Amino acid sequence: MFEPDPALVSLVSQAGERAADTPVSSLFIGRWSSRAMTGEPIPDHVLFALFEAARFAPSSYNSQPWRFAFARRGEPEFEKLHACLSEPNRVWSRNASALVLVASKAAFTPDGKTEEMMSGSASFDAGAAWASLAFQASLLGWSTRAMGGFDRGLARAATQAPEGLKLEAMVAIGKRGDPALLPEDRRPLEKPNRRKKIKEIVFTGGFPADC
Numbered sequence: 001m002f003e004p005d006p007a008l009v010s011l012v013s014q015a016g017e018r019a020a021d022t023p024v025s026s027l028f029i030g031r032w033s034s035r036a037m038t039g040e041p042i043p044d045h046v047l048f049a050l051f052e053a054a055r056f057a058p059s060s061y062n063s064q065p066w067r068f069a070f071a072r073r074g075e076p077e078f079e080k081l082h083a084c085l086s087e088p089n090r091v092w093s094r095n096a097s098a099l100v101l102v103a104s105k106a107a108f109t110p111d112g113k114t115e116e117m118m119s120g121s122a123s124f125d126a127g128a129a130w131a132s133l134a135f136q137a138s139l140l141g142w143s144t145r146a147m148g149g150f151d152r153g154l155a156r157a158a159t160q161a162p163e164g165l166k167l168e169a170m171v172a173i174g175k176r177g178d179p180a181l182l183p184e185d186r187r188p189l190e191k192p193n194r195r196k197k198i199k200e201i202v203f204t205g206g207f208p209a210d211c
Helices: 026-030 044-055 076-083 087-093 122-139 152-159 184-189
Strands: 011-015 018-025 066-072 098-105 143-147 165-174
Touching: 011 026, 018 026, 026 122, 044 066, 044 122, 066 076, 066 122, 076 087, 076 098, 076 152, 087 143, 098 122, 122 143, 122 165, 152 165
Parallel strands: none
Antiparallel strands: 011 018, 066 098, 098 165, 143 165
16 A cells, blocks of 8 residues: 655645645755756766656646656757757856756647547646646756746757647756855746735636736
């Protein structure tokens, strides 16, 4: 019988400067996306544990639309992915241990069927996979930061991504480093950011006009 890890089921209301209105696992309030990274190599058993966690994310019709292209720091492919990023993201992500391009594929053939159909939730499902990857990284002591600021045309060419893939985000993975590694204007940002209150995002029965 599966026994849950007590560290994962123990509920807390505080993790560092962050506080939850209702107690949850520290995994959720303790994780945050750093920019400062050490650049140290990421072992296979760590990197692929992150992809395994993503692989088991939920998806509509079990379509599993997520796709990942990755490169480690020091590899030529890393430089190609790094060159696709916007300048503000290139500055700090040069010290990432790996870069991952996250994509989604809307077309799929349901189990037991022969005709292909299009998923209306492929991006949503790929987001679930990214979240699983990020939380697994946090559990293993690694940091992740997803970026929407990249040139999708360059990224498609760099990875030879088929047109059927929607390029969703680029993710930097690394060990959290000293904020002094960052440009001076970025250092104050190197901390957990705030979250909206529950009352701002959760509503009973429907949505108010100003939500």
